[in-house]
Amino acid sequence: MIKKTLPFFLALCCFQILFSQVSNTAILSESSKVSIITSGPGEVLYEKFGHTAIRIKDPVLKLDLIYNYGIFDFDNPTFYADFTKGYMKYKLAKYPFYLALRSAQHDKRWVKEQVLNLTQQQKNEFYTFLETNALPKNAGYLYDPFFDNCATKPRDIIQNILGDNLIFNDDFVTESLSIRQLMNSEIHQNTWGSLGINIALGSKLDKTATANQYLYLPDYLFTALENSRIIKNNKEEKLIEKSNFLLDFNEKESKSDTISPFIIIFIFSLIGLFTTYKDHKNSKRTKWLDFILFFITGIFGFVIVYLWFFTNHSTAPNNFNFLWAFAPNFILAFILLKEETPKWIQKYIFVLILFLVLIPIIWIAKIQLFPLTIIPLLILLGVRYWFLQKTLNR
DSSP states (O other), X not given: OOOOOHHHHHHHHHHHHHHTTSOTXXXXXXXXXXXXXXXXXXXXXXXXXXXXXXXXXXXXXXXXXXXXXXXXXXXXXXXXXXXXXXXXXXXXXXXXXXXXXHHHHHHTOOEEEEEEOOXXXXXXXXXXXXXXXXXXXXXXXXXXXXTXXXXXXXXXXXXXXXXXXXXXXXXXXXXXXXXHHHHHXXXXXXXXXXXXXXXXXXXXXXXXXXXXXXTTSHHHHHHHHHHOEEEETTEEEESEEEEEEEEOOOOXXXXXXXXXXXXXXXXXXXXXXXXXXXXXXXXXXOHHHHHHHHHHHHHHHHHHHHHHHHSOOTTXXXXXXXXXXXXTHHHHXXXXXXXXXXXXXXXXXXXXXXXXXXXXXXXXXXXXXXXXXXXXXXXXXXXXXXXXXXHTTO
């Protein structure tokens, strides 16, 4: 993903106008090359997965362009509202390759190039496709971080243009992993970003990924292309003619946040467990603890319901995090502030206990994996629910 820096995008707009004058019917020379460009991970959340783009270089035509499917559609005034609803409008942009390299150099991200072993006709098919796709009327698309992103676009273009001439090798898949497990291998789980994503997205991410689905991650696409072959001039050859480092920086490690979610949740859970112990010992109920627990889990529950039923996010439905983040808890938080509570609350809390019992079953069965950082909170909820179910209205 390209960062939103004003100088870069001013330059990008100028070059977009300039290069829009290039004819789509231009024919690449024999000296031209079509390459897949893979960048290493960056610092911010949306850069953690790395990036993939396509490079067209032709010294005869004096072209050296990058085609990048990872650009926000800044012309859309409702971008952020649409993004929340799951209508993530991205677009393809083409611009001089040196701008992309300069950006990676500034961010100290490694960049690798894989030159595709193509016939002259295939090179021109790539160029024609990309030029047509980069036109303003064609450039926009609905982005999906797992099924339609900067890495899947080049994958699909290669597969469509090469067709039966592509011999795809899936030897890079050495274990059965889900899309969520692949995602969690790129983002440290003890970060707020990872926690938010894992809470927001449902069990669709927990199905075992096919070899093709692995390729939503740039690193796996790079490896798959290295292992694949092409039928060229009736002979089977390597798909990648040449691979090389353009920028050789050390890969940025995925690290835990300094003020990490596990530390915050663990400390809060210890306080909650100690408070519950004191309440049990002194035969009383600390209302502020109940309010905080039910209010927070209710808020998260409403977010899950909103993402599941009222947005277009493909991976938000069937989210079993609702078993602990239960939306009606928000209303119950205020009821529990009262001195006397309705008798039905005991039955309600018994249902919440049953929900918690289901979580390890779903987790062990790998129907859905839950964030590891919430384990202390789940323990606190179980203990507190048991305490409330035993003491309310008695």
